Amino acid sequence: MSTLEPARIAPGGFRELGPINWVIAKAGARAIRAPRFTLFNVLGQHKLLFLAWLPSAGLLLGPLGKLPRKDAELVILRVAHLRDCEYELQQHRRLARSRGVDRETQARIFEGPDAAGLTDRQRVLITATDEFVVTRSMSSETWAALSAFLNRTQLIEFCMLAGQYDALAATMATLRIPLDFPD
Structure with a gap:
């Protein structure tokens, strides 16, 4: 926006x-x-x-979420990047740093699943987020790969988290919500 x-x-x-x-x-x-x-x-x-x-x-x-906070921030940052949602990016770049996702890792998240230096877990989370946001679903291969890292409740939470931030990005873009910080 x-x-x-x-x-x-x-x-x-x-x-x-x-x-x-x-x-x-x-x-x-x-x-x-x-x-x-x-x-x-x-x-x-x-x-x-x-x-x-x-x-x-x-x-x-x-703290009651089932996904590790680093994973949640990775998903949110990727959704915000895919949806070009500057409000989410601005908020969650800061929050992610406070949860151990440094600037270099954030740059890799924005680059995508093929970025050098990502862990296998991060690659799968990014791929799953991309498919969820872009296709509104997930391939069997990606689901199996994600299931190797996340348990049942985490898989449900992953879907709800990606969907929530995708919906928020659309809402923010449509309502043209102003940024909180001038930077």
Whole structure:
């Protein structure tokens, strides 16, 4: 999304979000060290949907998730790259670094599954993400390769994570959600 395009739904404040979602948006902004968490300030305007979505999204990213956090960030970064979603990239480049995915590894993730220096696990995760996002499914070969690294609950979570971030990328692009950081 070009930063020159105006937001289709402007980030809301207390009146648009209501007290609960406003507090959540403020806490989120503090967590990402930004003046506001624009995604929350937009999505929070649909009060009930936001409150229903947030626990699921939090589970996929938080300590209760079944995928290792490094794997989750790899998947999110790859989805964001494939969908050219600068908002997701901006947020998750930072978060991934805090979870042990350095800049060099991130560059390999963006390069793709054939990038030099990736582990077999990373190659499979990238390939699986590519197929999931591009074809909306996964070949039997890729599923078997992914199944060698992930257990049943992790496989389910992988699909939900990739789907969640693909849907978020589409939502952010359509709503033209402004970036949280000027860089």
